[in-house]
Each structure stands twice: as C-alpha cells, then as structure tokens.
Amino acid sequence: MSKTHISANTRAYWQQIWETNNLFTVDDDAADPTYILGMFPFTSGDLHMGHVRNYTIADAYARYRRLQGEEVLQPMGWDAFGLPTENESVANDVDPEFWTEQCIDQMRDSMEKLGFSYDWDRELRTSDPEYYRWTQWLFKRLYEHGLAERAQRRVKWCPEDETALADEQVDDGACWRCGTEVETRELDQWFFELTAYADELLDGLDDLQQWPESVKQRQRNWIGRREGVTVTFETDTGDEIDVFTKRLDRLYGTTYLALAPDHPMSRRLAESDPDIAEFVSTVDRTEGDEFDGMRTGVTAIHPATGAELPVYIGAYVVDDLGTGAVMGTPAHDENDHAFATAHDIEHRVVIEPEEDSTEIPYTGEGELIEGGEYTGVATAEAREQLLADLDAATQHTDYRVRDWCISRQRYWGTPIPVVHCEDCGEVLVPDEELPVELPDFTPETGTSLAAHDEFVETTCPECGRDARRETDTLDTFVDSAWYYLRFISPDEGDQPFDTERASEWLPIDQYVGGDENAVMHLLYLRFFARALADIGLIDTREPVRELLTHGMVLNDGTKMSKSEGNVISPAEYGVATTRLFILGAVTPESDFDWSNHRRTASYTLQKELQRLATEGLDDVQSGERRQVDEHVAERVDSAIRTTTDHYESLDFYDVVRELRSLYSTLSEYEEYTTPHENVFRRGIGALVRMLAPITPYLSEELWSRLGDGLLAEGDRWPEPRREGETDERGQRLVESTREDIRDIHDSVGGIDPDRIRIVVAPAWKYAALETALDAERNIYDTVMDEHGDRQGDEVADYARHLAENRYDLGEELPQAREQQVLERASWLIEKELDAEVTVEAASDAEPALAERARPGKPAISIE
RNA sequence: GCGAGGGUGGCUGAGCCUGGCCAAAAGCGGCGGGCUUAAGACCCGCUCCCGUAGGGGUCCGAGGGUUCGAAUCCCUUCCCUCGCACCA
Numbered sequence: 042m043s044k045t046h047i048s049a050n051t052r053a054y055w056q057q058i059w060e061t062n063n064l065f066t067v068d069d070d071a072a073d074p075t076y077i078l079g080m081f082p083f084t085s086g087d088l089h090m091g092h093v094r095n096y097t098i099a100d101a102y103a104r105y106r107r108l109q110g111e112e113v114l115q116p117m118g119w120d121a122f123g124l125p126t127e128n129e130s131v132a133n134d135v136d137p138e139f140w141t142e143q144c145i146d147q148m149r150d151s152m153e154k155l156g157f158s159y160d161w162d163r164e165l166r167t168s169d170p171e172y173y174r175w176t177q178w179l180f181k182r183l184y185e186h187g188l189a190e191r192a193q194r195r196v197k198w199c200p201e202d203e204t205a206l207a208d209e210q211v212d213d214g215a216c217w218r219c220g221t222e223v224e225t226r227e228l229d230q231w232f233f234e235l236t237a238y239a240d241e242l243l244d245g246l247d248d249l250q251q252w253p254e255s256v257k258q259r260q261r262n263w264i265g266r267r268e269g270v271t272v273t274f275e276t277d278t279g280d281e282i283d284v285f286t287k288r289l290d291r292l293y294g295t296t297y298l299a300l301a302p303d304h305p306m307s308r309r310l311a312e313s314d315p316d317i318a319e320f321v322s323t324v325d326r327t328e329g330d331e332f333d334g335m336r337t338g339v340t341a342i343h344p345a346t347g348a349e350l351p352v353y354i355g356a357y358v359v360d361d362l363g364t365g366a367v368m369g370t371p372a373h374d375e376n377d378h379a380f381a382t383a384h385d386i387e388h389r390v391v392i393e394p395e396e397d398s399t400e401i402p403y404t405g406e407g408e409l410i411e412g413g414e415y416t417g418v419a420t421a422e423a424r425e426q427l428l429a430d431l432d433a434a435t436q437h438t439d440y441r442v443r444d445w446c447i448s449r450q451r452y453w454g455t456p457i458p459v460v461h462c463e464d465c466g467e468v469l470v471p472d473e474e475l476p477v478e479l480p481d482f483t484p485e486t487g488t489s490l491a492a493h494d495e496f497v498e499t500t501c502p503e504c505g506r507d508a509r510r511e512t513d514t515l516d517t518f519v520d521s522a523w524y525y526l527r528f529i530s531p532d533e534g535d536q537p538f539d540t541e542r543a544s545e546w547l548p549i550d551q552y553v554g555g556d557e558n559a560v561m562h563l564l565y566l567r568f569f570a571r572a573l574a575d576i577g578l579i580d581t582r583e584p585v586r587e588l589l590t591h592g593m594v595l596n597d598g599t600k601m602s603k604s605e606g607n608v609i610s611p612a613e614y615g616v617a618t619t620r621l622f623i624l625g626a627v628t629p630e631s632d633f634d635w636s637n638h639r640r641t642a643s644y645t646l647q648k649e650l651q652r653l654a655t656e657g658l659d660d661v662q663s664g665e666r667r668q669v670d671e672h673v674a675e676r677v678d679s680a681i682r683t684t685t686d687h688y689e690s691l692d693f694y695d696v697v698r699e700l701r702s703l704y705s706t707l708s709e710y711e712e713y714t715t716p717h718e719n720v721f722r723r724g725i726g727a728l729v730r731m732l733a734p735i736t737p738y739l740s741e742e743l744w745s746r747l748g749d750g751l752l753a754e755g756d757r758w759p760e761p762r763r764e765g766e767t768d769e770r771g772q773r774l775v776e777s778t779r780e781d782i783r784d785i786h787d788s789v790g791g792i793d794p795d796r797i798r799i800v801v802a803p804a805w806k807y808a809a810l811e812t813a814l815d816a817e818r819n820i821y822d823t824v825m826d827e828h829g830d831r832q833g834d835e836v837a838d839y840a841r842h843l844a845e846n847r848y849d850l851g852e853e854l855p856q857a858r859e860q861q862v863l864e865r866a867s868w869l870i871e872k873e874l875d876a877e878v879t880v881e882a883a884s885d886a887e888p889a890l891a892e893r894a895r896p897g898k899p900a901i902s903i904e
Numbered sequence: 905g906c907g908a909g910g911g912u913g914g915c916u917g918a919g920c921c922u923g924g925c926c927a928a929a930a931g932c933g934g935c936g937g938g939c940u941u942a943a944g945a946c947c948c949g950c951u952c953c954c955g956u957a958g959g960g961g962u963c964c965g966a967g968g969g970u971u972c973g974a975a976u977c978c979c980u981u982c983c984c985u986c987g988c989a990c991c992a
Contacts, residue, residue, distance in 0.1 A: 254908065254909070255908070255909065255986070255987080257908090258907070258908045258909085258986090258987065258988095259908090259986090259987055259988085261907080261908090261987095261988095262906095262907070262908090262987055262988040262989090263987085263988080265988075265989095265991085267991070269992090284992075285991095285992070286992060287991085287992075288992080291992095299992090331990090332990090355990095356990085357990045357992095358990080358992080359989095359990065359991080359992085362989095362990090362991060362992080363991075363992065364992095366992090367992045368992075369992090370992085374992065375905090375990090376990060376991095376992070377992075379990095439991090441988080441989095441991085559987090560987090625931095626931080627916085627917080627931095628917085628918080631916095631917080634916085642931080645945085645946075694918085694930085695918085695929095695930090698918095698929080698930060698931090701930090708947095770925085773925065777925085777958095778958095780958080781957090781958040782958080783949090783958090784957080784958045784959090785957045785958050786957090786958095787950090788955075788956060788957055788958075788959090847972080848924070848972050848973060849924065849925085849973085850924095851924075851925065873948085873949090893958095897925090898958090900958095901957080901958065902957090903957075
C-alpha cells in the first residue's frame with residue numbers, strides 16, 4: 042500500500058514534458074479562458090489535507106475542461122502576509138520574509154508533486170513589493186473615491202495578537218485566528234466603507250445561482266438588513282436620543298428609554314456621576330438574561346404625547362445594534378417587559394390583540410387603544426401614519442455589517458501609503474513613490490512598524506516638512522480581495538492589472554474553497570469588485586460566477602490538526618491514490634472522514650487500470666464484431682456520456698463510480714473472451730483519458746502507449762459514437778432481465794441450468810403498446826379496435842393488461858432494438874450462470890412461453 | 905427567537921429540483937462462495953419480510969393532504985446541524 046506504481050521518476054518526467062511544452066500557461070492574448078481558481082493558501086507551513094482536497098477538486102475540474110479543448114487559466118499564488126507567518130517566524134527567530142520563502146518553496150514543491158496544472162508563470166506573492174505596491178495603489182484609489190477613511194471608532198481588539206480586527210473576524214466574541222476573547226477599544230483606525238455597498242451585496246446574492254445556499258445565507262445574516270424607523274427623543278439636558286424600532290405602532294406604549302452602557306451619552310454621564318461610572322464599568326454586557334439597569338436622572342420627552350420618560354442605562358441594550366438605545370414598551374416587548382418589571386416601570390398597554398390572546402407582553406399585531414388620535418387604527422396602518430405625521434420619526438434601514446476595519450498594528454503586512462503631517466493632515470504617498478516598502482525585520486523592533494524610526498520619520502509629500510508615516514499595515518484580507526485580478530497580468534508594471542483583459546477574462550468561472558471564508562474573504566471580494574467597478578477599473582461587479590465549498594477533512598471524526606496529532610501527510614500515499622481517493626470517496630461538499638473509507642480500492646483501481654492498459658492489448662483479435670463486442674462498445678459510449686455529465690456538474694464521486702463500473706465491464710469482457718482489438722482499445726483509451734483529470738501522471742503514462750500526443754495538451758476527451766437515448770433504457774432492460782433471471786434461478790433452488798432462453802415479445806404487442814400510450818380514452822377498447830382482429834384471445838389478454846396498468850406504461854425500446862440489446866448482453870448471463878443463453882423471437886418459441894413476453898419484459902425460461 | 909440546510913434500509917450516504925422505470929445507487933460492515941497450507945488482499949453472489957418461475961407485503965422521522973400513482977409536491981408536527989441573535 043505504501044508503494045505506488047508511479048515513481049518519482051515518472052512524475053518528474055511528465056512534469057518536465059508538461060513544462061517544456063508550456064501546457065498550462067495561458068497567453069496574454071487568449072480570448073476569455075475558463076478561469077478556475079482555488080483559494081490561495083496562507084504560507085504558514087506545508088500543505089495539509091484540507092489544501093490537498095481543495096486543490097485536487099479545482100485541478101480535476103481544470104484538467105477536465107482542458108481535455109474538453111478549452112483554454113484554462115488556473116493560477117496559484119501565496120497569501121504571504123499576516124499574523125500566522127509573523128508569529129511563526131518570530132517563534133522560530135527568523136525574518137518573516139525568509140520564513141515565507143521557505144514555506145512557499147515547500148508548498149510549491151508539494152503542489153508540483155501532486156500534479157496540479159498551474160500556470161506558474163503567473164505565480165504571485167502578496168508580500169512581494171511588486172504586489173503590495175498595487176495593493177497600496179488600490180487603497181489610494183478607494184481613498185480618493187471616499188471609500189477609505191481614518192476615523193475614531195470603537196473596534197474589536199485582540200489582546201493576544203495585539204491588533205484591531207474587523208467585525209467579520211470575530212467569531213462568537215473570540216479572535217478567529219487565535220481564539221482569544223476580544224475587547225472593544227476606541228481607536229483611530231482605517232476603514233473601507235463596506236456599508237455603502239450593503240444593499241447591493243445583499244441583493245446581489247439572489248443572482249448567484251451557482252453559489253451554495255449556506256454561504257449566501259451567512260452573508261445575508263451578516264449584512265443583516267432591517268427596515269425600520271428612527272425616533273428622536275429630546276431630553277431635559279438638551280440632548281437628543283435616537284432609537285431604532287421596527288414597531289413604531291408601539292410608540293404610545295413607551296414608558297422609558299434605555300441606553301446601552303457604552304452609548305456615548307452613558308459614557309458622558311459617567312464622567313460627572315460616579316455612580317453611573319461605577320455601573321457602566323462593572324455591568325456585565327454579555328449576560329443576556331440579566332436585566333441590570335440604572336436610572337440616570339435624565340428625562341426624555343415623548344414626541345407624540347409630551348409625556349416625561351425616565352432614561353435608564355440598561356445592560357440588555359446592545360451597543361453596536363441599531364442606535365444603541367431603545368424605547369421601552371414593557372407591555373409589548375419581552376425584554377422591555379422584563380426590564381420594566383425589574384425596575385418597577387409602568388406597563389402601558391396600547392395594542393389590543395386581533396384575536397383573543399393572553400400573551401403578556403403582547404407582541405403581535407392588533408389595533409391601537411389609548412393611542413391618542415390613532416386609537417382604533419390597525420397596527421400596520423398606525424406605523425405608516427405615525428411615520429408620516431411625526432417629525433421625530435424618520436424611515437431608516439439598519440444594517441448589522443459595519444465598515445471594514447483594515448488597520449492592523451502589526452509588522453508583516455502591506456504598509457498603508459499615508460503620511461501624517463502636522464500641517465497638511467493625512468497625505469497620500471504619491472503613486473510614483475510606491476511601494477512604501479517594509480523596513481527590514483529586526484528582532485529588536487519586533488512586530489511593530491512604529492518601532493522602526495527610519496521608516497516612521499519622513500517628510501510630507503505636500504509641504505516637505507517633517508512628518509510621520511502611518512504605521513498600521515493593511516488587513517491581509519485586503520491583499521486577497523483583489524489577487525484574482527493580478528493573475529490576469531502579473532507582470533504589469535503600470536497598473537495593478539490590465540483592465541481590458543480583465544473585462545474579457547472575468548468573472549472567475551469556478552472558485553473552490555472552504556466555507557469558513559463565507560463572510561470574510563468572500564464578502565470582501567464582492568465588496569472590492571464593486572468598489573473597483575465604481576472607480577472604473579473593472580466592469581465585473583460580481584467576481585465569482587460559480588462557487589464550490591468543500592467539506593472538512595476529518596480523521597476519525599475529528600478535524601485533522603497538529604494538536605490532535607491525527608494529521609495525515611499528503612505524501613503518505615501515492616499521488617494517484619491520494620487524488621483518486623479524495624475525489625472518489627465522497628461528494629466534494631460533504632465532510633470527508635479519512636478513516637471511514639478504504640484507500641485500497643483506489644489503489645487497486647489504478648493498479649488494475651495499469652495492467653489493462655499495458656498488457657490487455659497483448660491478446661486481442663480483429664475482424665467481424667461479435668455480439669459481445671457490440672455490447673462492450675455500447676457500454677463504452679454510455680460511460681463516456683455519463684462521465685461527461687458528472688464532470689460538468691463537478692460530481693467527481695459519481696465520475697469515479699462510473700469509471701469503476703466501466704473498468705469492471707472491460708475486465709469481465711477480457712475474462713470472458715478474447716477482446717476485439719478496436720473495441721477494447723477504445724474502451725481502455727476512454728477509461729484512461731476520462732480518469733486523467735484525477736490521475737494525471739498515470740493517465741499520461743498509459744496514454745503514451747495507447748494514443749497520440751499528450752493528454753495535458755488538451756482537446757482529447759473521448760466522443761461517444763452513438764446517440765444515447767436508447768442506451769440508458771437498454772442498460773436498464775439488461776439489468777432488469779438479469780435480475781429476473783437471478784430471481785427465478787434462486788427461487789427454483791439455484792440448480793445449475795443448462796440453458797436459458799429469453800423470448801422477445803411479438804411485434805404486435807409493441808404496436809398495441811403504442812396504441813395504448815396514444816389512446817385518449819378507454820384503452821381496452823382502443824387496443825381491441827386496432828389489433829383485436831388479428832390474434833384473438835391473446836390480444837384481449839394483453840389489452841386487459843395494458844388497461845389495468847395504464848398508468849405504469851411507458852415508452853419501451855423498439856422490438857428489434859430490444860432483441861439486439863439482449864443478444865449483445867447475453868454473454869453476461871452466460872458468464873454468470875455458466876449456461877447457454879439464447880435470445881429468440883416470439884414466433885420461434887412455443888406459445889405458452891411467448892405469451893408471457895411483453896415489450897421491455899422478455900419471457901424467460903430456465904431449463 | 906429568526907433564518908437556512910437536513911432526517912433514506914446495520915453504518916456512511918446518493919436519489920428529492922423535473923412524481924411513475926425506486927425495495928430505493930455506491931461504499932463500509934455482515935453472510936456465503938472462489939483464490940489460498942493459512943491469513944491478508946483480490947474476485948463473484950447475497951444482505952427488509954414472505955414466497956419451490958420473474959410474485960406479494962411493508963418501507964425513505966411522524967401525521968395528514970394532493971394525485972390513478974409520493975422518498976420525491978403541499979400542510980402540520982417532532983428531532984438534528986449550521987448561521988445570526990439580549991434584533992429593540
């Protein structure tokens with residue numbers, strides 16, 4: 042098992058051939074190649090099984106498309122900046138640059154071994170100054186278009202990684218990378234204005250037919266659009282408090298306001314009131330079932346009634362949701378009810394349920410009571426009227442997504458091309474001075490750019506006075522938000538990418554990755570494309586047409602990870618076995634438990650295929666084709682059609698299943714008789730070629746003995762020679778007939794038969810079936826009218842059968858074809874039961890037997 | 905709580921969109937046979953129940969409905985997974 046028949050030499054040989062023939066490189070003047078891309082990896086170590094699965098899927102598809110004669114662009118690059126690399130290199134006491142190179146060399150080597158057909162001429166690395174120069178350039182364009190800004194906002198902060206994080210990068214209150222609980226800090230940070238595209242990003246999901254529903258759903262949730270109303274309350278302190286509500290009809294039920302502990306007004310009040318300060322700093326904001334709160338002494342004015350409402354600070358009010366303040370309607374909201382009850386606040390019922398309801402609080406729709414001039418109005422109607430009538434109420438759409446915080450207080454990233462000047466403020470570094478290069482890493486300065494004096498100290502591009510460089514670097518998700526564009530023209534020196542070519546080559550036709558990136562990378566990618574489109578750099582707003590997200594690779598039910606100690610290295614098995622196993626064991630979308638499946642079957646298939654292709658043709662014959670030869674020839678055709686369909690829909694699991702089945706037909710054929718050379722050669726050739734996307738080395742090796750040229754050259758996909766409509770039906774007929782024969786054979790006690798007779802129904806039954814299928818009313822009568830004069834009782838019996846089973850009737854093969862299919866397949870039965878098998882026409886058989894035959898259901902006699 | 909995706913024969917897991925060819929693929933496991941001194945690997949067959957000629961019964965979480973006909977469509981209900989959530 043540990044040995045593979047594909048030696049390192051063989052691999053190297055074919056790699057060499059492919060490379061010298063430039064088979065995977067795409068010319069810049071290519072017209073719209075099929076763009077297939079696997080999400081590029083972080084450079085934090087060698088490949089792991091998840092990578093192997095990801096890239097094997099993408100590569101199998103790419104190779105398939107190439108075999109179909111298409112030009113395929115499949116590039117690969119490295120997401121080289123970022124914390125994992127920085128942390129690893131610091132831990133290993135080396136320069137991140139050096140560490141990155143090491144990783145890349147190792148990963149590239151593994152990828153080449155695995156036979157991935159990348160256009161290495163387009164390889165890129167985000168930490169390359171020639172790459173991040175353009176990341177900086179694009180940052181500037183966004184800035185100029187008002188889509189990037191520096192602002193003091195409350196952001197998520199990971200104390201472990203010592204950097205700010207984007208909201209997307211916080212998972213259940215913890216840093217997505219290191220799992221440390223994040224804090225919130227008020228910081229001056231850089232943001233991309235993602236929220237400007239919130240609507241479009243959300244609505245655009247509906248058009249992504251070829252994206253997994255789960256990914257779209259997660260993006261929808263994340264964007265979190267809610268339609269509602271903002272109500273402004275004035276206070277006796279002269280402030281205004283905005284609250285967001287979807288239920289303006291509850292306005293008259295408002296008996297208090299509650300602010301989040303982190304609301305600006307809460308914090309301001311805390312400055313002058315020690316009790317509030319104490320409360321705000323100690324209250325637990327994470328415990329949802331605690332309804333801690335504190336009265337502030339501030340009074341707000343109800344905009345409709347003028348009533349005085351107490352203002353509270355409530356632990357249950359979430360700061361970064363809506364406006365961070367709520368209007369409390371205890372009688373009609375669960376949380377308000379709990380809070381008001383705990384703090385002894387008045388409950389005011391203003392909505393009467395439509396139907397009897399004992400629900401307290403009542404949160405449904407109904408009719409307003411005690412609602413001033415709106416009393417008696419239905420809730421839905423009241424919302425509209427109140428919105429129209431009240432100046433204090435304005436329609437508002439609230440989103441969950443926030444702007445994308447792109448500042449990272451770390452060394453190993455793209456420097457933000459900005460200089461801070463005391464007089465000029467923040468000034469962009471001129472294009473001609475890009476890239477702003479990272480200073481050399483030194484252990485003393487560690488992981489902060491701010492410690493590099495020679496980097497920080499500069500002059501203002503505008504006034505020439507002393508100034509300081511921005512020391513934050515960009516979130517690596519910015520690097521990866523546009524990498525697919527750089528692949529289009531990786532050597533372009535005047536612009537980040539060739540815009541004309543981009544408009545031709547985009548979008549990415551097939552993107553393959555893990556779904557853990559659903560609301561990070563994939564959302565940023567979609568945002569960035571839109572921003573660039575509005576800037577006028579590309580015209581493809583939706584960058585990915587079809588997305589495949591594969592499941593996890595597990596070992597014994599748990600995720601493979603170094604800490605679990607259950608990692609299986611890609612090198613542990615041969616390339617062909619690994620690729621075949623990965624694709625053939627489960628569908629790409631489902632989780633894949635390595636230990637649950639047997640690798641040996643994959644190994645055996647390749648071994649057997651190899652034998653077939655190298656020795657199978659030693660003993661063949663030519664000349665007239667026999668029935669068995671025709672049967673195999675047809676089976677080859679149908680396998681080609683089926684396999685092609687499966688590849689088209691990326692169902693590699695079904696591909697492997699079908700090819701196994703074709704293999705088994707070919708090997709039975711060989712066992713049964715001396716195969717016909719043409720038929721056998723074609724079958725083996727088709728099998729070798731159709732397996733090539735999965736086992737590229739093996740197939741290339743075998744094809745070199747069987748056919749012309751190189752498979753990697755493309756356009757070598759086998760063509761079926763026959764039309765397929767009757768084939769599937771024929772295969773089903775053969776299968777059902779074989780099953781019937783086995784049934785009968787078993788039920789008579791499994792005695793060895795000498796002879797098996799298969800009798801095909803007489804022609805008139807086929808005609809009668811046609812009549813029955815076309816009959817508009819009484820089937821029995823119609824059939825009797827048209828066929829009854831010929832065969833007497835027999836017709837009546839069959840007509841009755843047709844009438845009784847009228848709903849089960851379907852098209853069957855024509856008589857001649859049915860007979861042909863059965864004759865061609867009779868060898869299978871002969872081989873299985875070791876008996877003479879004949880296929881007869883009804884007219885040649887005794888009436889008692891012939892009578893039992895129907896179209897699609899031949900009569901059988903075991904003797 | 906909201907939303908999405910699911911619940912299929914001992915297990916894993918296709919089929920469901922486009923109802924009939926579905927007792928329902930495939931793999932695993934199990935049983936029998938072959939190969940073999942033996943084991944492993946490999947090959948063949950069987951693997952819901954009944955049946956001595958291709959038949960019958962029951963079946964795709966549960967209940968109901970539509971239909972000549974439902975694993976597939978509709979409704980109700982229970983359970984699982986995931987995402988979001990003190991959602992105002």
